[in-house]
Amino acid sequence: MKIVIIGNGMVSYKFCEKILSKTHATPPQITIFGEEPRPAYDRVHLSEFFAGKTADDLLLAPASWYSENNIRLHLGDPVQHIDRENKTVHSYKGINESYDYLIFATGSAAFVPPIPGVDKKGVFIYRTIEDLELMRDYAPKAKRGVVIGGGLLGLEAAKALLDLGIPDTHVIEFAPRLMPRQIDDAGSRILQSKLNQLGLEIHTNKNTSIILGDDTITGLQFADDSVLEADMLVISAGIKPRDELAKLCGLDTGHRGGIVVNDHLQTTDPAIFAIGECALHNGMVYGLVAPGYEMAEVVATNLSSGDKSFTGYDMSTKLKLIGVDVASFGDPFTGRPIVYEDTMKGIYKRINVSDDGKTLIGGILVGEAEAYNMLLQTAKNKVILPPNPEDVLLGARGGATEAGPGVLGLPDDAIICSCESVTKAAICQAVEAGHESLNDVKKCTKAGTCCGGCVPMVKDLITSTMKAQGKYIRNVLCEHFHYSRQELYDLIKVKQLYTFDEVLDTYGQGDGCETCKPVVASILASLWNELILDKGNDTVQDSNDRFLANIQKGGTYSVVPRIPGGEITPAKLLVIAQVALKYNLYTKITGGQRIDLFGAHLSDLPSIWEELIAAGFESGHAYGKALRTVKSCVGSTWCRFGLHDSVSFAIQIEERYRGLRAPHKIKSAVSGCIRECAEAQSKDFGIIATEKGWNLYVGGNGGSKPQHAILLASDLDSETCIRYIDRFLMFYIKTADPLTRTATWLNKLDGGITYLRNVVVNDSLGIANELEAEMQSLVDRYKCEWKEVVDNPELRKRFNHFVNAPGEKDPTVKFDHLREQKKAAEWK
Amino acid sequence: MEVTTDTQKEWVLACHTTDVPPNGGVCVKLGDEQVALFYFARRNEWYATQNLCPHRQQMALSRGMTGTQEGEPKVACPFHKKTFSLKDGRCLTDEHECSITTYPVKVIENKVYIGLYNPVAIM
Ligand code: SRM
Ligand SMILES: Cc1cc2nc3c(=O)[nH]c(=O)nc-3n(C[C@H](O)[C@H](O)[C@H](O)COP(=O)(O)OP(=O)(O)OC[C@H]3O[C@@H](n4cnc5c(N)ncnc54)[C@H](O)[C@@H]3O)c2cc1C
Numbered sequence: 001m002k003i004v005i006i007g008n009g010m011v012s013y014k015f016c017e018k019i020l021s022k023t024h025a026t027p028p029q030i031t032i033f034g035e036e037p038r039p040a041y042d043r044v045h046l047s048e049f050f051a052g053k054t055a056d057d058l059l060l061a062p063a064s065w066y067s068e069n070n071i072r073l074h075l076g077d078p079v080q081h082i083d084r085e086n087k088t089v090h091s092y093k094g095i096n097e098s099y100d101y102l103i104f105a106t107g108s109a110a111f112v113p114p115i116p117g118v119d120k121k122g123v124f125i126y127r128t129i130e131d132l133e134l135m136r137d138y139a140p141k142a143k144r145g146v147v148i149g150g151g152l153l154g155l156e157a158a159k160a161l162l163d164l165g166i167p168d169t170h171v172i173e174f175a176p177r178l179m180p181r182q183i184d185d186a187g188s189r190i191l192q193s194k195l196n197q198l199g200l201e202i203h204t205n206k207n208t209s210i211i212l213g214d215d216t217i218t219g220l221q222f223a224d225d226s227v228l229e230a231d232m233l234v235i236s237a238g239i240k241p242r243d244e245l246a247k248l249c250g251l252d253t254g255h256r257g258g259i260v261v262n263d264h265l266q267t268t269d270p271a272i273f274a275i276g277e278c279a280l281h282n283g284m285v286y287g288l289v290a291p292g293y294e295m296a297e298v299v300a301t302n303l304s305s306g307d308k309s310f311t312g313y314d315m316s317t318k319l320k321l322i323g324v325d326v327a328s329f330g331d332p333f334t335g336r337p338i339v340y341e342d343t344m345k346g347i348y349k350r351i352n353v354s355d356d357g358k359t360l361i362g363g364i365l366v367g368e369a370e371a372y373n374m375l376l377q378t379a380k381n382k383v384i385l386p387p388n389p390e391d392v393l394l395g396a397r398g399g400a401t402e403a404g405p406g407v408l409g410l411p412d413d414a415i416i417c418s419c420e421s422v423t424k425a426a427i428c429q430a431v432e433a434g435h436e437s438l439n440d441v442k443k444c445t446k447a448g449t450c451c452g453g454c455v456p457m458v459k460d461l462i463t464s465t466m467k468a469q470g471k472y473i474r475n476v477l478c479e480h481f482h483y484s485r486q487e488l489y490d491l492i493k494v495k496q497l498y499t500f501d502e503v504l505d506t507y508g509q510g511d512g513c514e515t516c517k518p519v520v521a522s523i524l525a526s527l528w529n530e531l532i533l534d535k536g537n538d539t540v541q542d543s544n545d546r547f548l549a550n551i552q553k554g555g556t557y558s559v560v561p562r563i564p565g566g567e568i569t570p571a572k573l574l575v576i577a578q579v580a581l582k583y584n585l586y587t588k589i590t591g592g593q594r595i596d597l598f599g600a601h602l603s604d605l606p607s608i609w610e611e612l613i614a615a616g617f618e619s620g621h622a623y624g625k626a627l628r629t630v631k632s633c634v635g636s637t638w639c640r641f642g643l644h645d646s647v648s649f650a651i652q653i654e655e656r657y658r659g660l661r662a663p664h665k666i667k668s669a670v671s672g673c674i675r676e677c678a679e680a681q682s683k684d685f686g687i688i689a690t691e692k693g694w695n696l697y698v699g700g701n702g703g704s705k706p707q708h709a710i711l712l713a714s715d716l717d718s719e720t721c722i723r724y725i726d727r728f729l730m731f732y733i734k735t736a737d738p739l740t741r742t743a744t745w746l747n748k749l750d751g752g753i754t755y756l757r758n759v760v761v762n763d764s765l766g767i768a769n770e771l772e773a774e775m776q777s778l779v780d781r782y783k784c785e786w787k788e789v790v791d792n793p794e795l796r797k798r799f800n801h802f803v804n805a806p807g808e809k810d811p812t813v814k815f816d817h818l819r820e821q822k823k824a825a826e827w828k
Numbered sequence: 829m830e831v832t833t834d835t836q837k838e839w840v841l842a843c844h845t846t847d848v849p850p851n852g853g854v855c856v857k858l859g860d861e862q863v864a865l866f867y868f869a870r871r872n873e874w875y876a877t878q879n880l881c882p883h884r885q886q887m888a889l890s891r892g893m894t895g896t897q898e899g900e901p902k903v904a905c906p907f908h909k910k911t912f913s914l915k916d917g918r919c920l921t922d923e924h925e926c927s928i929t930t931y932p933v934k935v936i937e938n939k940v941y942i943g944l945y946n947p948v949a950i951m
């Protein structure tokens with residue numbers, strides 16, 4: 001069987017891949033003619049060309065792949081004539097090739113509306129690598145860029161102009177709103193305001209009538225006679241299927257373009273097929289890659305003694321536009337809408353419910369599209385909605401039940417990965433067959449390998465399937481350690497191991513990675529409280545711990561000296577000011593009642609700390625998963641309502657637990673009365689003065705999921721309060737998963753606060769003494785780690801940017817100015 | 829296809845073996861270029877790459893954490909933890925991220941040399 005394919009774009013390549021994977025009595029002989037100079041590349045990610053990808057990076061497969069698979073590939077050689085009677089094609093370079101089956105995979109071209117002046121210099125289209133090369137070369141001359149077309153591709157082109165360094169970029173849309181085919185007016189308004197923030201000017205309801213300029217574009221004139229000056233224009237007004245050759249040889253084409261095909265994707269000549277963007281099926285041209293891949297699958301199956309039909313394709317789309325998520329699925333415009341709109345955060349969500357309220361017809365998501373996959377599947381599979389359909393949009397409120405039926409509730413044939421058409425059943429089967437990691441499932445099903453949008457759902461399916469099989473999902477660290485953090489903590493303690501290498505040799509395999517190294521480093525620090533940069537443990541610390549400072553945009557660091565309880569003398573304030581002036585640091589009062597000095601070069605850190613330490617400061621551990629601040633209100637020393645001296649108690653507590661390393665950072669606060677000015681109930685442990693003593697609260701959190709702390713014990717004297725904190729913190733350190741704050745840990749703890757209270761207050765496990773003793777030994781071993789570095793010339797050497805030019809600063813570090821101080825230069 | 833032979837490489841002295849922390853990295857200044865040099869003490873292997881992380885264009889990879897993934901040596905950028913293979917420079921966490929340039933390394937008598945293909949670039 002001789003197959004000739006016209007066009008070597010994305011769908012052509014996919015067809016080859018598919019037909020090769022089927023079984024044949026005799027392998028088909030495949031010949032491809034491609035008009036472009038290079039083999040098929042990833043047009044979907046074309047814009048990444050401007051983000052530094054090369055044409056080679058974008059190739060779907062190198063030329064060698066075709067020859068290895070016995071496919072003859074003629075590049076830069078378009079087919080010019082087809083002789084249907086003798087079943088031969090004739091190419092530009094003069095090759096004649098006969099076929100049994102001919103496949104059109106000619107894609108489409110950019111549609112250029114007949115506006116006078118489109119041929120001027122500075123006017124571009126956006127379809128091929130060559131188009132992008134032309135734009136890239138022209139852009140440095142341009143000051144204002146304009147894109148005609150506010151659809152999917154137009155907005156992508158506008159982003160490309162911004163990436164090319166043209167800050168003044170405008171989008172012209174003929175319709176009254178952006179992305180008129182995918183989203184409604186309200187969604188478009190939100191999208192527009194988000195794009196405005198990014199520096200794009202949007203003009204809707206604008207009809208371009210002339211492109212101005214002599215031979216080079218100078219501007220656009222619109223039907224309303226207004227004019228917009230411009231020196232670069234990208235036209236992205238839609239696509240035009242490449243059907244000219246089909247027309248020429250007498251095949252039926254649509255009057256608005258496209259080669260007419262039936263459900264087998266056969267044209268009016270049964271020996272000739274059309275797939276991808278050039279095909280017109282049931283009145284539709286599909287301008288997306290997934291339906292094209294499905295068409296490739298249908299023809300590959302039918303040419304390999306299978307039987308398959310193409311019955312249309314869901315045009316749901318999700319894309320990330322310049323950092324704004326936009327998704328539209330099913331029928332975005334009809335049905336009974338339920339709408340959620342947050343103009344503050346720029347979020348718009350709409351779902352359309354069927355008249356009987358039972359199923360989802362479609363919807364629109366702008367600004368936040370995490371729910372896209374689940375909603376799409378709910379709509380596609382006509383999953384019955386919960387009694388309050390708004391729950392699928394807003395989550396179940398008030399009750400503890402999960403909204404919607406969850407991933408396992410989807411039917412087996414639900415398509416999870418639409419690019420590669422992988423069903424739920426295929427993924428579950430792969431998991432059941434033992435492919436239990438995302439990578440394995442990707443490899444054996446191809447799910448999630450194209451656009452990646454379905455990856456969160458694939459992950460959900462993996463865990464749900466494993467749970468359904470009754471498998472205990474072991475909470476192991478990573479490929480190097482098959483233990484949970486808690487198990488490893490106990491093992492390291494029993495075996496008395498002190499370095500990462502010892503731990504790896506004893507309990508792990510391989511060489512470690514960025515997941516397990518910081519975890520082990522943190523366990524070692526929690527157990528032994530030795531200098532974290534000692535014994536070769538420095539390179540297993542998270543980057544911030546390794547350099548005892550938080551890395552900032554641009555690669556400089558911040559310096560945060562400890563200011564216990566927020567109390568500081570004027571003399572010490574002076575020292576901070578002097579140091580900041582001397583090393584040119586940006587200063588700011590933090591949300592944690594202390595002062596942060598930003599913008600320090602790596603090689604300056606030891607000298608800065610040397611000066612601070614000499615004045616009585618010590619490390620604030622702002623870089624560590626360690627105790628941060630113990631905030632305090634002013635308390636009874638000054639405040640007319642204060643019941644106890646909250647500042648003194650806060651200082652006592654901060655000094656007790658300073659430097660204590662834990663699975664995550666720990667924060668605390670002490671308030672002098674129930675007015676709670678120190679916000680103690682938002683801390684990992686918080687203390688509030690009462691008439692009789694202190695109330696101790698635990699498990700509070702700020703951050704993205706704020707949670708109030710829960711009362712653990714009331715009216716404690718100072719000494720008991722500290723003993724309970726010792727027990728609470730040690731118990732947390734021993735049992736929490738990596739990077740889990742006390743709030744999350746407590747939420748997951750079986751028995752919750754009642755259990756914790758039993759352990760800490762009633763000593764139900766009989767370990768209270770042990771916990772206190774362990775804490776005391778950590779407290780006794782505390783040393784300021786910056787002081788140790790400052791005093792140690794060998795360690796100081798590590799704080800240099802260049803190993804072969806010590807002291808020399810990284811010349812790529814740049815600063816800007818803002819309100820009389822410096823700030824980090826914006827990154828790309 | 830360009831063929832590169834060993835003679836086209838310029839071996840530049842970077843530093844001494846003891847300058848590099850075991851299982852960690854340092855940044856080497858070679859003319860105007862910054863090269864990240866890594867020492868896998870456990871495997872006694874040396875790797876060198878560009879110091880610039882392509883993600884946000886930060887001079888940071890030398891401060892990243894080294895490790896392996898199914899035996900393949902890699903480094904994780906300190907900024908957003910994108911990881912790159914030290915063998916061929918491709919990004920392991922994000923197939924759409926650009927690759928980084930890798931350089932050959934050789935050690936002679938406690939001195940570490942980095943092989944540059946294009947000596948002109950460092951003049
Ligand atoms: C400097 C400061 C902002 C400020 O200018 O006020 C700040 C700055 C940073 N915060 Fe924060 N946070 C600061 C107070 C807070 C607060 C308010 C507070 O502590 O009262 C919170 C919410 C309270 C809480 O933690 O429960 C806060 C919640 C976070 C979180 C989210 C934690 C969570 O549980 O969700 C992170 C991310 C993390 O730790 O993983 C974070 C992470 C960060 C990091 C370390 C991000 C990073 O890796 O670069 C920032 C760099 C600090 C630096 O020095 O370079 N920061 N951060 C504040 C320093 C306080 C201090 O003196 O140490
Ligand atoms: C910037 C951009 C972003 C996109 N983003 C997305 C996205 O996010 N999601 C999505 O699903 N889709 C996206 N698309 C659309 C997607 O790229 C197309 O749907 C897909 O490439 C169609 O594949 P195809 O093989 O049908 O056509 P093409 O990839 O266009 O390939 C057709 C090939 O045939 C060649 N050809 C034409 N005539 C002849 C001839 N006579 N002889 C020989 N060769 C010929 C053409 O030169 C071309 O190389 C995007 C497109 C662009 C341009």
Ligand code: SF4
Nearest residue numbers: 633639642672673677
């Ligand atoms: S909590 Fe408020 S009122 Fe009470 S002591 Fe502190 S500052 Fe005064």
Ligand code: FES
Nearest residue numbers: 881883884905908
């Ligand atoms: S800058 Fe390296 S991962 Fe973002």
